[in-house]
Amino acid sequence: MKKEIVIIGGGLAGSEAAYQILQRGGRARIIEMKPIRFSPAHALPTFAELVCSNSLKSDSIENASGLLKEEMRLMSSLTVRAAEATRVPAGKTLAVDRIAFSRFITEELERMGATIEREEAVSMPDARPLIIATGPLTSDAFAVAVSGLIGRERLFFHDAVAPIVYKDSIDFEKAFRASRYGKGGDDYINCPFTEGEYERFYSALTTAEGFAGHGFEGLNYFEGCMPIEELARRGPKTLLFGPMRPVGLSDPRTGERPFAVVQLRRENLEDTIYNIVGFQTRMTIPEQKRVLRLIPGLQNAEFARFGKLHRNSYIDSPALLHKSLQFKGDGGIFFAGQMTGVEGYVESAVSGLLAGVNAWRLANGMEPVVPPPTTMTGALLAHITAPSKDFQPMNANMGLLPEIQGKDRRERQAERALNDMKAWVLAGSLPDGQNSYPAPEV
Ligand SMILES: Cc1cc2nc3c(=O)[nH]c(=O)nc-3n(C[C@H](O)[C@H](O)[C@H](O)COP(=O)(O)OP(=O)(O)OC[C@H]3O[C@@H](n4cnc5c(N)ncnc54)[C@H](O)[C@@H]3O)c2cc1C
Numbered sequence: 001m002k003k004e005i006v007i008i009g010g011g012l013a014g015s016e017a018a019y020q021i022l023q024r025g026g027r028a029r030i031i032e033m034k035p036i037r038f039s040p041a042h043a044l045p046t047f048a049e050l051v052c053s054n055s056l057k058s059d060s061i062e063n064a065s066g067l068l069k070e071e072m073r074l075m076s077s078l079t080v081r082a083a084e085a086t087r088v089p090a091g092k093t094l095a096v097d098r099i100a101f102s103r104f105i106t107e108e109l110e111r112m113g114a115t116i117e118r119e120e121a122v123s124m125p126d127a128r129p130l131i132i133a134t135g136p137l138t139s140d141a142f143a144v145a146v147s148g149l150i151g152r153e154r155l156f157f158h159d160a161v162a163p164i165v166y167k168d169s170i171d172f173e174k175a176f177r178a179s180r181y182g183k184g185g186d187d188y189i190n191c192p193f194t195e196g197e198y199e200r201f202y203s204a205l206t207t208a209e210g211f212a213g214h215g216f217e218g219l220n221y222f223e224g225c226m227p228i229e230e231l232a233r234r235g236p237k238t239l240l241f242g243p244m245r246p247v248g249l250s251d252p253r254t255g256e257r258p259f260a261v262v263q264l265r266r267e268n269l270e271d272t273i274y275n276i277v278g279f280q281t282r283m284t285i286p287e288q289k290r291v292l293r294l295i296p297g298l299q300n301a302e303f304a305r306f307g308k309l310h311r312n313s314y315i316d317s318p319a320l321l322h323k324s325l326q327f328k329g330d331g332g333i334f335f336a337g338q339m340t341g342v343e344g345y346v347e348s349a350v351s352g353l354l355a356g357v358n359a360w361r362l363a364n365g366m367e368p369v370v371p372p373p374t375t376m377t378g379a380l381l382a383h384i385t386a387p388s389k390d391f392q393p394m395n396a397n398m399g400l401l402p403e404i405q406g407k408d409r410r411e412r413q414a415e416r417a418l419n420d421m422k423a424w425v426l427a428g429s430l431p432d433g434q435n436s437y438p439a440p441e442v
Pocket residue numbers: 008009010011012013014031032033034038039041042048049050051052053054119120121122133134135136137138139141142214310311312336337338339343344345346348349
């Protein structure tokens with residue numbers, strides 16, 4: 001009898017994991033609490049529900065999300081196949097009819113023989129392999145069980161994400177490198193403001209349009225997670241004593257302390273993307289572009305990730321997970337989806353794909369596999385499991401990929417990622433002798 005793999009949560013990640021197991025001839029049991037119990041954001045009884053936007057982002061491979069989807073096509077992703085089958089016209093964006101998309105995935109899993117249990121998991125099952133994919137809105141009872149497994153301090157509940165910009169879009173004629181009081185070398189990039197620049201920025205920030213909110217988040221902000229625009233509304237000087245304080249810094253061009261400063265902190269080992277420190281925000285994306293480009297030095301900023309703030313249960317993956325998505329404390333347990341600290345529908349699905357493949361391999365006595373770090377999938381897994389003091393969820397972005405110098409580097413990064421993924425997929429199907437990957441079209 002083949003070993004059954006238990007998956008808790010039939011969302012984007014859990015559904016893709018189940019599919020990968022089933023298509024390899026394995027047995028998958030999905031425990032899903034809908035329709036008996038719905039999170040505040042879920043409404044459909046079916047699997048893989050898109051709770052907010054119906055967009056799976058760009059389909060162009062020079063875009064990080066497009067590249068990720070192309071890699072998933074090579075790995076025979078159900079999510080991408082379902083999206084293509086249910087797409088609605090939206091230019092280069094892969095947008096779907098969310099009801100048809102969710103139904104497509106549910107019917108496919110049913111057809112392939114998944115065992116489906118409609119109940120809320122309230123404790124940690126003993127079954128191994130086990131995949132935990134209960135998502136950002138994991139039910140309270142199960143969150144307690146996860147805390148018990150990993151330690152309470154390693155489960156986070158709010159996602160206060162500051163925007164990230166590409167370093168090569170920062171204007172170093174204006175911005176300068178330095179740490180406060182000269183402590184810490186040149187680690188930070190500083191954007192200095194004159195009083196006039198600050199006033200203009202302050203006015204734009206405090207009048208910017210915010211997300212309407214989903215009406216279910218009930219956020220009482222922690223002081224450390226306060227959106228920058230909310231903090232600013234407390235008074236014109238608040239930011240000058242908070243995230244924009246200029247103390248300990250002097251502008252090398254004038255030798256003087258600026259009126260205010262925005263600091264950016266390096267986000268990755270490759271030194272390509274920078275986080276705007278303390279700038280978690282609920283401004284809409286067009287407003288983030290407009291307002292944040294008023295920061296001197298960021299007038300041409302390109303964003304690798306926009307800021308956001310919402311309820312999000314996720315674990316401290318750098319401390320807890322191997323790149324294979326196995327829990328370090330018990331290799332029979334895998335985490336997948338937004339819980340691992342990936343951010344986004346497609347990112348959640350790809351982590352489910354890998355967790356499904358590796359859980360199946362474990363059940364069949366094989367070593368786990370991880371795609372090369374030159375692929376978007378591999379880079380994302382490497383990022384969420386790399387040592388980090390202040391771990392925050394991350395979406396796919398080109399800044400995660402190892403650098404290529406020179407012209408057309410995004411195109412060449414994408415080309416390298418796809419070549420490496422094709423080679424990896426083909427190689428991966430051989431050593432098992434079980435064709436773990438159906439032959440892709442290469
Ligand atoms: C409000 C909100 C809006 C978002 N909007 C977007 C967006 O527009 N675009 C985007 O790319 N990303 C968005 N995200 C982020 C993320 O991409 C989605 O949340 C995505 O669905 C995560 O996939 P997942 O598989 O990890 O979790 P989910 O898709 O949420 O799946 C988890 C599943 O587990 C089930 N479950 C939970 N607890 C239990 C339990 N105890 N027992 C059994 N079943 C359980 C849930 O019912 C659910 O079906 C949003 C997140 C939130 C919270």
